[in-house]
Amino acid sequence: MKIAIFTDTFAPDINGVARTLKRFTDYLTDHDIEFRVFAPESSGSVYSDNIHRFKSLKLFFYPDCKLAFPKMPKVKAELQRFKPDIIHVATPFNMGLCGLYYAKKLNIPIVGSYHTDFDKYLAFYDLQFLKKILWKYMHWFHRPLRRIFVPSLDTKENLQKHGFTNLSIWTHGVDHSVFHPVVNHQEVRHKYNIQEKHILLYVGRIAPEKDIRLLPEIAEILPEEVKNDVHWLVVGDGPIKQELVEKAPANMTFTGFLTGNDLVQAYAASDLFVFPSTTETFGNVVLESLACGTPVVAANAGGVRTIIQHGVTGLLCQEKDVKGFADSIANLIKNEDQRLKMAENGKSYALTQTWDAIFENLLYEYEAALKLDTYVKPA
Secondary structure, three states: OOEEEEOOOOOOOOOHHHHHHHHHHHHHHHOOOOEEEEEEOOOOOOOEOOEEEEOEEEEOOEEEEEEEOOOHHHHHHHHHHHOOOEEEEOOOOHHHHHHHHHHHHOOOOEEEEOOOOHHHHHHHHOOHHHHHHHHHHHHHHHOOOOOEEEOOHHHHHHHHHOOOOOEEEOOOOOOOOOOOOOOOHHHHHHHOOOOOOEEEEEEOOOOHHHOOOHHHHHHHHOOHHHHOOEEEEEEOOOOOHHHHHHHOOOOEEEEEOOOHHHHHHHHHHOOEEEEOOOOOOOOHHHHHHHHOOOOEEEEOOHHHHHOOOEOOOEEEEOOOOHHHHHHHHHHHHHOHHHHHHHHHHHHHHHHOOOHHHHHHHHHHHHHHHHOOOOOOOOO
């Protein structure tokens, strides 16, 4: 099988879509499956015969994706040379549109994946008036796709409510050779001068749609005996970082982006992972935290609630419920036995979520889509 992937974000971008696609292309390379990626240029971009890059601008409301300017004759020539069996569009912007156009023009079967609930983002940027237009566009974009892969049952059910069909679940995994609990906890404490007994961690974009503004509020209302005994680590960067730094208590440290062993150390050295985001279609960072032996306190929303088993691998709180988060954190900090049991349960669950099995199933889905010779587009 030859696969052409069109995406508006790809490694070395640091987001769930880019990282998932990079793992997928690594899997394809390891299994001698030919592929081509058509993606925007990015700082530190890697170039190869398999990866074709195009000049781009960041989207103002979602900088993780870029508005690329593909050279259409170059794309067409490469597709005609490569002769893919299938096109996979991973994002609905310019590169995705390019893939959609040539799938139709060159009569190549096309599938796609839905990674981001952009409609939920609109409220955080005062753009709610665009919701109807956005859904019309998303319907138009996805209508020709033989399969639409979604990362969680929650996302599938949400799209079904909006009239989408041909949906299949393409869940995400975790690399256990990278994310594991065996680290030197003292290195993290020394690096960030942490004296407190417990560490609370957040990993992700520091942006409105992650509900990260709740963290200082949660920190403020923790019981005194807990508040004085914890140190917060906030890993990541984003448009409201400076705003958050100004509001943050003295025991909240902002590390910037972390990758590799530095990120794994932060996960594994922490006692709890606190994740208030309500806009996740999956939540890769949540699964990574479990793999590193750190239970999660998260919002009962989106794809995250399909990962966390409440009371077993973590606790789920009502959306934007500051007191609920504070109470859950305090309860687990005070109850070490329960916290350690959740850590073991989380590691056990994460071990079942392997990338190889997930990618193997995706290839089966590709093959099934290719067999739809009498494929009829949904109305």
